[in-house]
C-alpha cells in the first residue's frame with residue numbers, strides 16, 4: 001500500500017527514523033512529514049530506505065452535543081465552540097489549516113479539563129472568525145442563555161482570535177447582568193501542534209472559573225511567551241496586536257483582570273471585578289444594527305469616502321492622533337479638505353451617528369485641542385473617548401439596535417461595560 005498525505009508514517013533513512021504525518025508536497029525529490037512537535041521536516045527521497053504506514057488518514061465527523069457523566073462534587077463548565085485555530089488542524093489533503101476538530105475531540109486532546117470540572121460541550125459553529133456576522137452573535141447569545149438556564153457554573157467560548165475582541169465586546173453588551181463567568185478562549189497555534197497554546201488557555205480559563213467568584217465576560221490568552229501564565233482580560237478593552245505570537249492579546253487603556261498560572265491554578269487579581277450575584281437575572285439584548293461602518297483616516301482622502309456612509313445608521317471614524325480627520329485647509333493643495341468636512345456634515349445630517357476613535361489605539365480622543373477636530377464636533381461628530389475603535393464599532397451597532405437615536409448619542413459616551421475608562425493611569429500603556 002502506498003502512503004498518502006494525512007497518513008501517519010515511519011520514515012527510515014540511513015541516519016534516522018522519523019515518525020509523523022505525511023504532508024502534501026509539490027517537490028518530487030523529497031517528502032515532508034509533520035512531527036508530533038508540530039514542526040515539518042523534509043526528507044530527501046534518495047536517503048529514504050523505507051516508509052511504513054502506521055495509521056491511515058481518517059476524516060472527522062462532527063456531532064452536536066456531548067455530556068459526560070457528572071460528578072456532583074465538581075462545578076460544571078459548558079464549552080461552546082465557534083471554531084478558529086483552536087478547533088483546527090492542518091488538512092493534510094490541502095496543506096492548509098481548516099476548522100476540523102469536533103468538541104469531543106478537543107476534550108479528548110485535553111483530558112486535564114475533565115479533572116477540573118464536569119465538562120459539557122456543544123458546537124455552535126465551526127468557522128474562522130473573520131467570517132463572523134452580527135447574526136452569529138445572536139446565535140451565541142441563545143446558546144449562552146440555554147446554558148445559564150441549566151445552571152452551569154461558567155462557560156468557555158472557543159473562538160478564532162482574529163475577531164475575538166469584537167465578539168467579546170458584542171457579548172458583554174448583549175448579555176446584560178450575566179451572573180456567571182463567560183471566558184472567551186482561542187489559540188494562535190492549532191490544537192494538533194506540539195506548540196499549541198490551546199491547552200494552557202483552556203485550562204487556565206477552567207481553573208479561573210472554578211477558582212474565583214468572577215462574573216462577566218472576559219478573554220483568556222497567554223500573558224507572554226513563557227507557557228506558565230495566562231491573563232484574564234476585560235472583554236471591551238482587549239485587542240489582538242500581533243499576527244502570530246501566543247501573547248498576541250494586550251489590554252488597552254485598562255489593566256488585566258487577573259493572572260492565572262495554568263499549572264498551579266494560582267489566581268492573582270490585578271484589577272477590580274464584578275462578582276457572582278444570585279439576584280442578577282440575565283437579560284439578552286442581541287439586536288445589532290447592520291448598517292454601521294468603519295473608516296480609517298489616511299493622507300489623501302476624498303469626500304466620496306465619507307459620503308459613502310450617508311445611507312448608514314452609524315459610522316466609526318478611526319481618526320489620527322487625538323481624533324483628527326483631513327478637514328483642514330492650510331494651503332492650495334488641501335482645498336478638497338473643505339469638501340471632506342462638508343461630506344462628514346452631510347453624513348451626520350442624514351441621520352447617521354458619527355463617532356470618532358483613534359488609530360493610536362492607546363490613549364483618549366480629545367476633540368477640543370486642534371481646530372480640525374473642533375470643526376468635526378461642530379458638524380456633529382461625537383468623541384469615542386478612550387474606547388478601542390473595534391469596541392466603539394460594536395457598541396454603536398448594539399446601541400442603534402436597542403435604543404432610540406437620542407439615547408444612542410448620549411449612551412455612546414457613557415461607560416456601560418467597562419469600555420470607557422474615566423481615568424487612564426500611566427501603567428495602562430503596554431505595562
Ligand code: GLU
Pocket residue numbers: 083084085086127128129130159160161162163186187188189
Ligand atoms: N483567522 C482565523 C480566526 O480568527 C484563525 C486565527 C485564530 O484562530 O487564531 O478564526
